[in-house]
Amino acid sequence: MSVCRPVRCLFASASLPKPPSAPKRSFHASAPRAARKRRAHYPSIKAEDLNLLNQAADTQYPKYDTSETTLLEKRYTPAQIAAIKAAETAIDTRDLVTQSQRRSDPWLLPYEDDLAEVDPVTDHAEKLDIKDIPGNKSFREVNDVERDEAITLLANENLAKLFPDGIPEGEVSEDTVRQLEDAMGTALTQAVLDPRATMRIEDDRVAATLADPRYSMVLPDLPRIENRMVRQTRRLSSEEEEDPRQKRLLQYLDWDKTKLRSIRCKTLVVHGVTNQTRMGKIRSLYYLTIAGNQDGLLGVGEGKSVEPEEGRKQSIMSAIRNMRPVPRYENRTTFGDLEHKVGATKVQLFSRPPGFGLRVQHLIFELARAAGLQDLSARTPRSRNKMNVIKATWEALCNQKLPDEIARARGKKLVDVRKVYYGGSVH
Numbered sequence: 001m002s003v004c005r006p007v008r009c010l011f012a013s014a015s016l017p018k019p020p021s022a023p024k025r026s027f028h029a030s031a032p033r034a035a036r037k038r039r040a041h042y043p044s045i046k047a048e049d050l051n052l053l054n055q056a057a058d059t060q061y062p063k064y065d066t067s068e069t070t071l072l073e074k075r076y077t078p079a080q081i082a083a084i085k086a087a088e089t090a091i092d093t094r095d096l097v098t099q100s101q102r103r104s105d106p107w108l109l110p111y112e113d114d115l116a117e118v119d120p121v122t123d124h125a126e127k128l129d130i131k132d133i134p135g136n137k138s139f140r141e142v143n144d145v146e147r148d149e150a151i152t153l154l155a156n157e158n159l160a161k162l163f164p165d166g167i168p169e170g171e172v173s174e175d176t177v178r179q180l181e182d183a184m185g186t187a188l189t190q191a192v193l194d195p196r197a198t199m200r201i202e203d204d205r206v207a208a209t210l211a212d213p214r215y216s217m218v219l220p221d222l223p224r225i226e227n228r229m230v231r232q233t234r235r236l237s238s239e240e241e242e243d244p245r246q247k248r249l250l251q252y253l254d255w256d257k258t259k260l261r262s263i264r265c266k267t268l269v270v271h272g273v274t275n276q277t278r279m280g281k282i283r284s285l286y287y288l289t290i291a292g293n294q295d296g297l298l299g300v301g302e303g304k305s306v307e308p309e310e311g312r313k314q315s316i317m318s319a320i321r322n323m324r325p326v327p328r329y330e331n332r333t334t335f336g337d338l339e340h341k342v343g344a345t346k347v348q349l350f351s352r353p354p355g356f357g358l359r360v361q362h363l364i365f366e367l368a369r370a371a372g373l374q375d376l377s378a379r380t381p382r383s384r385n386k387m388n389v390i391k392a393t394w395e396a397l398c399n400q401k402l403p404d405e406i407a408r409a410r411g412k413k414l415v416d417v418r419k420v421y422y423g424g425s426v427h
């Protein structure tokens with residue numbers, strides 16, 4: 001063996017050529033990890049972008065100026081003013097722009113923050129006594145001429161509230177004519193019931209208090225006369241003859257027929273039952289129906305009758321009456337995994353990512369579609385009785401533990417940081 005070869009290999013600058021390796025076949029459609037571009041977990045905010053956030057926060061949530069503070073002091077107590085200022089100081093308006101979002105669920109209150117405003121649905125004006133009226137309270141009864149003039153004046157004022165742009169003139173539709181006739185009748189009735197039409201008071205301040213709803217048994221505002229039962233009676237009197245059960249349901253829910261038709265109803269279980277009596281066996285049919293508006297409401301109802309159509313109607317009305325809200329995460333799936341047991345039946349529901357679909361059995365599929373769920377999977381490891389599966393699924397969906405409730409029970413504060421981590425792409 002020659003000694004030159006190891007020396008030549010030691011002092012050689014170029015390495016020996018490597019044998020060509022066999023190409024590796026990729027079985028994945030995506031690019032290899034080395035070719036991917038690393039993305040930051042959250043977007044870094046630059047100084048100019050931060051200035052834009054400050055401008056947007058100042059535009060959407062402006063600070064109180066001196067005139068607004070003066071108006072607030074007339075309505076709220078000093079302690080409430082101090083609490084409002086402390087809350088405004090503690091909350092960062094930039095966080096409201098980047099992380100918060102306005103509610104759009106069906107259970108949203110009709111007003112946002114001004115809870116001091118009297119609402120005819122949730123708030124009731126506090127009644128005041130005659131001792132709270134300042135000034136001279138002596139009055140006299142009016143004669144017929146003064147009474148007619150007062151009724152005419154009050155009726156015109158009430159019509160001006162309903163038609164601020166003036167009474168429509170020229171060729172109008174039948175609905176407008178009917179609405180105008182109803183408004184005139186309501187305004188005239190309100191004017192007759194107004195105490196200012198039957199008595200005359202010399203003191204103007206005392207006369208002005210008669211128009212205050214806190215002193216009157218019949219509140220003078222027209223929307224308070226137009227209550228729910230009056231609207232329901234007028235609507236049902238103009239409609240055709242219908243099922244008495246459906247009429248009671250409309251009065252109970254304060255709905256019309258159009259909203260009732262939008263409810264999705266489906267009968268899932270039908271079987272015959274027999275009742276043994278001293279007169280023999282009496283056979284009847286049992287129906288189990290689900291109802292939902294496909295936007296967060298779901299109900300289950302049962303019905304049983306000798307007549308098939310009667311039992312089915314009974315189950316439908318019961319399902320609509322029993323509708324309860326179903327919490328939905330991002331309006332598509334449940335808040336985490338759920339498990340519920342009814343009898344010997346156990347139902348396990350699992351939340352899934354967007355686009356997963358409803359991969360469940362047919363009974364749970366109909367319940368999820370009626371409630372407005374889009375991504376869900378389920379298992380029924382034990383008994384698969386149809387009635388128990390439906391009831392267990394319904395109770396599991398309606399009795400979910402929300403993250404807000406869990407955080408409140410633990411004494412924590414729940415903050416939604418998805419808009420920060422995912423750059424605002426939250427569906």
